[in-house]
Amino acid sequence: MTIERELFVSAPGKVILHGEHAVVHGKMALAVGLNLRTFIRMRPRKDDTVLINLPNIGTKLRWDIAQLQTLLPSFQDDPQKLEILKNFAGIIEGCKDTESLAVLAFLYLYLSICGRDLPSVDIVVWSQLPTGAGLGSSAAYCVCLAAALLTYCGRIDDPMCDETTILRWSQTELDLINQLAFQGEKVIHGNPSGVDNAVGTWGGALQYQSGSITPMERIPVLHILLTNTKVPRSTKVLVAGVKEKLLKFPDIMEPVLSSIHAVSQECQRVLKEMTAGLSMDHYTVLEELIDINQHHLNVIGVGHSSLETICQVTKSHGLHSKLTGAGGGGCAITLLRTDTDHAVVETVKQELTNYGFQCWETSIGALGVSVHLPSSLTEDVREAFSNL
Ligand SMILES: Nc1ncnc2c1ncn2[C@@H]1O[C@H](COP(=O)(O)OP(=O)(O)OP(=O)(O)O)[C@@H](O)[C@H]1O
Numbered sequence: 436m437t438i439e440r441e442l443f444v445s446a447p448g449k450v451i452l453h454g455e456h457a458v459v460h461g462k463m464a465l466a467v468g469l470n471l472r473t474f475i476r477m478r479p480r481k482d483d484t485v486l487i488n489l490p491n492i493g494t495k496l497r498w499d500i501a502q503l504q505t506l507l508p509s510f511q512d513d514p515q516k517l518e519i520l521k522n523f524a525g526i527i528e529g530c531k532d533t534e535s536l537a538v539l540a541f542l543y544l545y546l547s548i549c550g551r552d553l554p555s556v557d558i559v560v561w562s563q564l565p566t567g568a569g570l571g572s573s574a575a576y577c578v579c580l581a582a583a584l585l586t587y588c589g590r591i592d593d594p595m596c597d598e599t600t601i602l603r604w605s606q607t608e609l610d611l612i613n614q615l616a617f618q619g620e621k622v623i624h625g626n627p628s629g630v631d632n633a634v635g636t637w638g639g640a641l642q643y644q645s646g647s648i649t650p651m652e653r654i655p656v657l658h659i660l661l662t663n664t665k666v667p668r669s670t671k672v673l674v675a676g677v678k679e680k681l682l683k684f685p686d687i688m689e690p691v692l693s694s695i696h697a698v699s700q701e702c703q704r705v706l707k708e709m710t711a712g713l714s715m716d717h718y719t720v721l722e723e724l725i726d727i728n729q730h731h732l733n734v735i736g737v738g739h740s741s742l743e744t745i746c747q748v749t750k751s752h753g754l755h756s757k758l759t760g761a762g763g764g765g766c767a768i769t770l771l772r773t774d775t776d777h778a779v780v781e782t783v784k785q786e787l788t789n790y791g792f793q794c795w796e797t798s799i800g801a802l803g804v805s806v807h808l809p810s811s812l813t814e815d816v817r818e819a820f821s822n823l
């Protein structure tokens with residue numbers, strides 16, 4: 436049974452504190468929800484078509500339901516599902532362009548979730564996150580699609596909203612959303628660890644290892660400066676590059692990944708200690724861990740000169756930075772201590788902006804996937820959707 440009303444869902448981006456790439460190879464990652472979100476709006480249509488509008492990447496496409504229905508018999512149990520969709524959409528093998536991956540992930544989730552009763556819908560996905568910059572935009576996109584399609588098709592409850600609250604799903608329903616979002620991430624990334632969709636689903640702060648998700652109940656309030664180099668890169672390509680290096684030099688690369696794992700463990704221990712009583716020594720250790728991990732990430736081949744520039748600029752003001760997400764460009768995080776002078780942060784931001792980078796001071800630990808009533812959306816989100 437499809438629902439007959441407009442549905443608004445959002446999911447947060449993520450910041451990986453430590454463990455990117457190593458987490459793909461079974462090591463631990465620490466990741467937190469980011470207060471920049473992706474929003475999806477679904478509206479019923481009456482003309483037996485499906486329309487998807489993705490303004491962040493300039494894509495607007497429409498299909499007849501009858502056309503999509505012809506895919507279903509071979510799609511449902513076929514191990515070659517993705518190939519069927521690529522043929523349908525005319526997408527060539529190994530393709531990594533933004534629009535093709537977004538459309539493939541959408542079709543994959545729409546057909547997998549809605550099954551035999553394909554609904555005629557109008558879908559808009561709009562994000563506050565930069566696309567392909569290391570902040571989990573692909574996971575937020577897949578989590579939004581999975582949650583909205585599952586709800587729309589009646590496969591999970593439609594959380595009851597009132598005028599003031601944002602309501603969420605039960606743990607079992609969140610598990611299903613996360614599983615399907617992971618399938619979508621596989622379409623986009625090739626071989627994702629699952630950490631990004633876990634944060635998009637549950638939000639907060641998580642320890643993630645080999646599919647096992649452990650929420651970190653209490654973490655100190657950390658202030659972070661996020662800087663987007665705006666250098667484009669593809670997570671899929673970077674993850675594949677690390678795997679290649681690992682296969683070529685196993686005895687050299689495996690210890691580096693193990694050391695990244697140990698950095699995550701030590702960071703987690705320090706964060707726990709900080710909740711019991713914060714001292715500046717804790718910050719010093721966190722800074723050392725950031726420096727160590729940034730070197731490791733360079734060793735495994737996911738650094739970039741733009742990220743080194745961020746490290747150099749922030750270091751000249753006594754601050755410590757590392758790349759976050761897949762690297763190769765994209766974003767870096769800089770730890771801001773509680774005793775960091777506001778004027779220093781402003782100077783650093785100005786210097787980084789002069790390089791053409793974009794900076795945000797951010798809070799971390801945002802809420803996971805949520806349903807919204809249109810009236811409870813913030814002004815900027817309402818405005819963004821008003822013309823779409
Ligand atoms: N708002 C969006 N609209 C349409 N497609 C999107 C959107 N956000 C992400 N995508 C899809 O996700 C792809 C980017 O995913 P990718 O994993 O490379 O980067 P990321 O998720 O931002 O970074 P990371 O995985 O390192 O955190 C885009 O090429 C596009 O296909």
Ligand SMILES: C[C@@](O)(CCO)CC(=O)[O-]
Binds near residue numbers: 454455457624626760
């Ligand atoms: C690079 C990576 O570790 C994080 C991307 O945000 C890939 C993944 O975990 O799937």
Ligand SMILES: [Mg+2]
Binds near residue numbers: 571574670
């Ligand atoms: Mg991604």
